[in-house]
Amino acid sequence: MTPAQAHAGASGDHKRYFFDKFGITERLLERCLGEALSAGGDYADLYFESVASTSIGIDELLVKSASQGVSAGCGIRVVSGERTGYAYTDDLSADRLLRAARTAALIASGPAKQPVQGFTETKSPNLYPAPAVELDTDLAKKLELVMRADKAARAFDSRITQVRASYSDEIRRILVAASDGTFASDTQPLARLNVFILAKENERTARGTSGGGGRVEIDFFELDKSPEHFAREAARQAVLQLGAVAAPAGEMEVVLGPGWPGVLLHEAVGHGLEADFNRRKTSAFSGLIGQQVASSKVTVVDNGTMAGRRGSLNVDDEGSATQETVLIENGILKTYLSDKLSSRLMKMGHTGNGRRESYQQIPMPRMTNTYMLSGDDAPEDILRSVKRGLYAVNFGGGSVDIVSGKFVFSASEAYLIEDGKITAPVKDATLIGNGPEALKYVSMVGHDLALDEGIGTCGKDGQSVPVGVGMPTIKLDRMTVGGTGR
Amino acid sequence: MSTTVEAIDLKTLAADIVAKALKAGANDAEVTIREGDEFSTTVRMGEVETLKESGSRGVGIRVLVAGSNGFRVASTSSSDFTPDGIEHLVNGAVALARVTSEDPFAGLADASEFGQLEGDLKLFHEDVYSLPTEERIAHARRAEAAALAADTRITNSDGGNFDAATGHKVFANSRGFVGEYRSSSCSISVSPIALGKSGEMQRDYWFTYARSLAKLETPESVGETAARRTLRRLDARRVKTQQVPIIFAPEIARSLIGSMFDAASGDSIYRGASFFTGKLGEKVADESVTVIDDGTMVGGFGTSPFDGEGLPSRKTTIIERGVLTNYLLNTYTGRKLNMKSTGNASRGLSGNPGTGSHNLYLVSGSLTPEEILKSIPAGLYVTELIGQGVNMVTGDYSRGASGLWIENGELTFPVQEITVAGNLKDMFQNISAIGSDLIFRGSVASPTLRIDGMTIAGE
Numbered sequence: 001m002t003p004a005q006a007h008a009g010a011s012g013d014h015k016r017y018f019f020d021k022f023g024i025t026e027r028l029l030e031r032c033l034g035e036a037l038s039a040g041g042d043y044a045d046l047y048f049e050s051v052a053s054t055s056i057g058i059d060e061l062l063v064k065s066a067s068q069g070v071s072a073g074c075g076i077r078v079v080s081g082e083r084t085g086y087a088y089t090d091d092l093s094a095d096r097l098l099r100a101a102r103t104a105a106l107i108a109s110g111p112a113k114q115p116v117q118g119f120t121e122t123k124s125p126n127l128y129p130a131p132a133v134e135l136d137t138d139l140a141k142k143l144e145l146v147m148r149a150d151k152a153a154r155a156f157d158s159r160i161t162q163v164r165a166s167y168s169d170e171i172r173r174i175l176v177a178a179s180d181g182t183f184a185s186d187t188q189p190l191a192r193l194n195v196f197i198l199a200k201e202n203e204r205t206a207r208g209t210s211g212g213g214g215r216v217e218i219d220f221f222e223l224d225k226s227p228e229h230f231a232r233e234a235a236r237q238a239v240l241q242l243g244a245v246a247a248p249a250g251e252m253e254v255v256l257g258p259g260w261p262g263v264l265l266h267e268a269v270g271h272g273l274e275a276d277f278n279r280r281k282t283s284a285f286s287g288l289i290g291q292q293v294a295s296s297k298v299t300v301v302d303n304g305t306m307a308g309r310r311g312s313l314n315v316d317d318e319g320s321a322t323q324e325t326v327l328i329e330n331g332i333l334k335t336y337l338s339d340k341l342s343s344r345l346m347k348m349g350h351t352g353n354g355r356r357e358s359y360q361q362i363p364m365p366r367m368t369n370t371y372m373l374s375g376d377d378a379p380e381d382i383l384r385s386v387k388r389g390l391y392a393v394n395f396g397g398g399s400v401d402i403v404s405g406k407f408v409f410s411a412s413e414a415y416l417i418e419d420g421k422i423t424a425p426v427k428d429a430t431l432i433g434n435g436p437e438a439l440k441y442v443s444m445v446g447h448d449l450a451l452d453e454g455i456g457t458c459g460k461d462g463q464s465v466p467v468g469v470g471m472p473t474i475k476l477d478r479m480t481v482g483g484t485g486r
Numbered sequence: 487m488s489t490t491v492e493a494i495d496l497k498t499l500a501a502d503i504v505a506k507a508l509k510a511g512a513n514d515a516e517v518t519i520r521e522g523d524e525f526s527t528t529v530r531m532g533e534v535e536t537l538k539e540s541g542s543r544g545v546g547i548r549v550l551v552a553g554s555n556g557f558r559v560a561s562t563s564s565s566d567f568t569p570d571g572i573e574h575l576v577n578g579a580v581a582l583a584r585v586t587s588e589d590p591f592a593g594l595a596d597a598s599e600f601g602q603l604e605g606d607l608k609l610f611h612e613d614v615y616s617l618p619t620e621e622r623i624a625h626a627r628r629a630e631a632a633a634l635a636a637d638t639r640i641t642n643s644d645g646g647n648f649d650a651a652t653g654h655k656v657f658a659n660s661r662g663f664v665g666e667y668r669s670s671s672c673s674i675s676v677s678p679i680a681l682g683k684s685g686e687m688q689r690d691y692w693f694t695y696a697r698s699l700a701k702l703e704t705p706e707s708v709g710e711t712a713a714r715r716t717l718r719r720l721d722a723r724r725v726k727t728q729q730v731p732i733i734f735a736p737e738i739a740r741s742l743i744g745s746m747f748d749a750a751s752g753d754s755i756y757r758g759a760s761f762f763t764g765k766l767g768e769k770v771a772d773e774s775v776t777v778i779d780d781g782t783m784v785g786g787f788g789t790s791p792f793d794g795e796g797l798p799s800r801k802t803t804i805i806e807r808g809v810l811t812n813y814l815l816n817t818y819t820g821r822k823l824n825m826k827s828t829g830n831a832s833r834g835l836s837g838n839p840g841t842g843s844h845n846l847y848l849v850s851g852s853l854t855p856e857e858i859l860k861s862i863p864a865g866l867y868v869t870e871l872i873g874q875g876v877n878m879v880t881g882d883y884s885r886g887a888s889g890l891w892i893e894n895g896e897l898t899f900p901v902q903e904i905t906v907a908g909n910l911k912d913m914f915q916n917i918s919a920i921g922s923d924l925i926f927r928g929s930v931a932s933p934t935l936r937i938d939g940m941t942i943a944g945e
Binding site: 067071082086162204207247398407429434482 | 535536561588687757763838872888909
């Protein structure tokens with residue numbers, strides 16, 4: 001955390017980090033796994049995690065806050081049939097690790113089992129940089145980024161009254177060792193720039209937000225997406241909202257723009273296709289593999305292997321390789337997103353989607369980057385085809401009831417479409433639909449697939465993980481828009 | 487189970503860290519130490535699915551370095567309690583303060599403002615950990631079994647849970663405040679799943695939550711209520727887009743009380759980021775509405791002896807008979823508005839203090855929920871809301887909803903896949919009936935509320 005704090009691990013040598021800094025040895029890993037299986041159990045794993053984070057923000061032209069944090073710990077899991085025992089410790093001494101292993105072992109009751117002898121390291125790509133330097137060596141650069149964002153936002157329009165810009169990043173180091181011989185380690189950077197803006201005109205106030213990043217180093221914000229880009233985007237939205245009219249209410253044609261509106265997929269189908277819900281048969285998608293769940297124009301994938309993306313991982317949090325998984329192909333449901341437990345119990349392929357928020361949490365199937373592939377339609381033609389409807393291009397977020405399949409997502413930038421033309425911007429409105437049905441109404445798919453700019457955080461059972469979404473421009477013939485107008 | 491160092495040690499440690507920070511160049515400092523233990527188990531379809539038991543702790547420091555035009559502020563946090571770890575924590579924070587700005591409004595409260603509530607606030611009960619593991623599992627199992635046994639249409643379950651947790655919080659600052667408190671909680675919850683005629687599944691849930699094991703409702707009553715709530719959702723329909731009176735069930739209405747708090751929160755007020763900005767002393771809700779934040783209720787879920795800055799918790803009336811009477815403030819937002827803190831500072835391990843509620847509630851009215859229903863020829867009784875859909879800057883409100891349709895004063899068929907929308911400014915003014923059924927099932931509570939003039943979007 002401090003400039004003085006030295007880390008022995010150089011870029012790429014993730015394993016040595018825990019070995020050198022905390023005195024972990026392969027022998028200790030084996031002892032802990034042995035202890036974890038001392039009361040039986042089918043499987044055990046250890047998840048070591050060390051996170052260093054920084055955050056700096058500008059607010060009302062002042063740098064009112066800067067913070068840094070470090071945390072480290074280990075979570076130990078024992079699986080016995082469908083049962084999971086879990087314990088964690090933030091003290092990585094051998095004593096405490098063995099004690100946690102014994103606590104987790106209580107889930108099983110039977111003769112001791114032996115872990116597989118020797119570890120096999122998971123082959124993993126290099127999807128993102130593994131920073132060799134400490135986060136705070138770039139503090140001046142980070143400050144410069146938020147100041148540039150602040151300046152660009154204020155210069156955008158005289159109606160802008162408040163600007164807050166913040167930069168936050170973390171380096172997460174993990175090491176996974178399991179009784180099936182799995183051994184994996186990774187260094188995962190994650191950075192994000194955020195801008196929040198208020199604009200005021202007469203008695204009306206409106207907000208605009210923007211942000212982005214990914215598993216990138218700070219030069220991403222120089223070379224790829226500048227602070228000015230995010231600042232102008234937030235400012236544009238705030239000013240636009242000053243003139244927004246009431247959103248319409250009821251069922252209508254809806255066109256979703258490319259990129260972040262892909263949150264539709266995350267809520268409408270993504271969560272419902274996570275294997276844990278389907279193993280328990282508690283998802284509206286349970287038993288629908290091989291069946292039509294979307295129009296034939298729809299192909300949806302989850303892909304954890306995209307370079308630098310927020311949802312990408314070299315290895316998942318169970319030490320498995322990530323992959324590209326086709327979830328829906330030409331409207332037909334192909335598979336679920338699985339972790340080790342689900343794939344074993346359901347006897348299905350393992351997709352490398354076992355993730356967790358931290359060492360304090362049990363892993364479960366989660367999405368990575370989830371998107372719809374491009375179709376053939378020109379975005380202009382899609383808009384032109386709508387007589388009366390809504391064109392939504394930015395969203396606040398969404399939510400889903402897995403069991404019933406009902407999902408919502410809330411538009412923060414949307415426009416009326418009248419006779420094929422975009423007319424007035426509308427106020428925030430929630431869109432609602434039924435997951436297994438909604439995508440059957442996709443009648444046009446644009447050729448303009450885009451991924452979001454790196455802002456997604458997904459929550460499930462109280463655990464948050466970074467994710468990505470993406471989509472081309474699409475048209476849904478029917479969707480319910482929750483406004484107050486006609 | 488506990489891995490805690492003795493309480494006296496943590497208070498001493500916090501004070502020591504404050505002293506180290508002053509020595510390292512800070513003019514003021516605040517230290518927070520938190521430790522917690524948790525136990526949770528899930529039983530699904532009668533079988534134990536997960537069993538989790540652990541504890542962790544963390545320490546955070548916030549330093550203030552004086553300049554000619556205010557303090558520079560920075561903070562660090564860590565899970566490393568070794569002497570080296572603490573030294574990095576302190577030096578890191580002081581070094582970080584070099585890059586932040588002098589802020590004339592930053593700074594600790596005046597020494598005269600610090601203090602804490604005396605006496606036993608009954609926040610901690612050792613009994614939450616008194617049950618052996620098998621008994622805890624049995625609580626979760628009994629709750630689920632009661633739900634599964636309630637009706638043959640309940641065919642599946644997201645499980646029954648028993649959770650217990652204890653926390654210990656220590657706070658010290660360089661103006662002489664040192665305080666600590668322990669808290670406990672435990673809960674039983676269950677989420678049954680029912681199968682409808684068309685093959686559609688529905689789930690709902692119910693829970694009991696208390697600071698003491700002895701105060702929990704029985705697992706059976708939790709299971710039975712969860713089953714009843716789930717069954718009433720079966721075979722739900724959509725309804726047409728229309729404007730009708732809407733009744734918010736207490737467990738849903740509480741989110742609206744949370745929005746009232748957020749709207750009155752000092753941070754949003756001084757920025758002009760709330761639709762309550764500039765409305766102090768004005769009528770912001772129907773005159774039947776009184777909303778109170780009370781940090782002093784003995785045993786309350788939102789009670790604490792002191793707030794995130796070491797000021798004593800207190801009782802603040804936010805809205806009195808429809809008039810906005812107070813903003814909710816910490817020291818910083820108070821200074822920005824030229825007012826005094828209301829003792830509503832919240833705090834994580836790092837970062838500047840935020841604003842948080844204590845026990846927040848809307849004062850009961852005189853009508854039973856049945857009497858409120860009776861007054862409505864056609865309307866919606868909302869039992870669940872999903873999605874974020876609330877814009878605190880403009881008050882625009884649009885959320886996914888499900889519930890029961892009201893016809894001639896009676897609950898009839900279940901409704902789903904619709905939205906309810908309006909603007910909070912109007913919604914608060916249009917509260918036309920308040921129930922007598924205020925019960926705290928968490929730190930925020932509301933009785934049943936009727937609101938007129940909202941739009942349902944559906945078919």
